[in-house]
Amino acid sequence: QKEVEQNSGPLSVPEGAIASLNCTYSDRGSQSFFWYRQYSGKSPELIMFIYSNGDKEDGRFTAQLNKASQYVSLLIRDSQPSDSATYLCAVKGGAAGNKLTFGGGTRVLVKP
Amino acid sequence: GAGVSQSPSNKVTEKGKDVELRCDPISGHTALYWYRQSLGQGLEFLIYFQGNSAPDKSGLPSDRFSAERTGGSVSTLTIQRTQQEDSAVYLCASSPPAVEKLFFGSGTQLSVL
Numbered sequence: 169q170k171e172v173e174q175n176s177g178p179l180s181v182p183e184g185a186i187a188s189l190n191c192t193y194s195d196r197g198s199q200s201f202f203w204y205r206q207y208s209g210k211s212p213e214l215i216m217f218i219y220s221n222g223d224k225e226d227g228r229f230t231a232q233l234n235k236a237s238q239y240v241s242l243l244i245r246d247s248q249p250s251d252s253a254t255y256l257c258a259v260k261g262g263a264a265g266n267k268l269t270f271g272g273g274t275r276v277l278v279k280p
Numbered sequence: 281g282a283g284v285s286q287s288p289s290n291k292v293t294e295k296g297k298d299v300e301l302r303c304d305p306i307s308g309h310t311a312l313y314w315y316r317q318s319l320g321q322g323l324e325f326l327i328y329f330q331g332n333s334a335p336d337k338s339g340l341p342s343d344r345f346s347a348e349r350t351g352g353s354v355s356t357l358t359i360q361r362t363q364q365e366d367s368a369v370y371l372c373a374s375s376p377p378a379v380e381k382l383f384f385g386s387g388t389q390l391s392v393l
Contacts, residue, residue, distance in 0.1 A: 268382065
């Protein structure tokens with residue numbers, strides 16, 4: 169079992185709709201959770217982080233964390249073509265210590 | 281201000297040759313990571329440096345891979361006797377103290393022929 173798992177996609181979403189991305193992790197002791205966005209040919213950039221159970225909103229993005237079920241999700245509201253990218257889930261803490269472990273990423277395509 | 285700088289941006293080498301990849305982190309950043317990304321894949325952790333602590337080398341795939349960080353700043357990733365499966369983008373990232381955000385460099389595209 170991979171430490172951090174994501175559906176590779178592509179997730180095709182009409183413009184203006186909500187994109188929902190999921191991520192599961194194996195280490196129950198993990199403490200910090202991140203979503204990075206990576207445009208094709210570019211390096212990843214941080215868009216959200218979450219530490220506590222529940223929802224965290226930042227503009228059109230909402231991160232959701234459920235530690236009991238060991239999953240973290242990202243919602244993108246009012247999706248725009250510029251949101252088309254690969255979204256990488258990353259996890260820190262637990263047995264891995266301060267190492268940041270990434271999932272394989274979910275490719276999102278927003279169609280006008 | 282300057283971001284994380286990696287060099288070279290592209291490296292083409294022959295199988296069996298050694299290569300050195302360089303990362304110059306943002307000034308004042310104490311943490312430095314190396315990741316590898318194959319085409320269409322996620323980021324594979326290689327090694328992590330934090331201040332003066334012993335590095336976490338748990339992600340290095342074989343003893344052909346090594347890395348050092350001199351003076352808590354510049355880091356060099358060395359791959360000896362390169363193999364075709366080493367072809368990938370090698371990404372370096374740094375972060376400042378008490379901040380969990382990673383700042384990535386533009387990467388080195390390594391091609392082993």
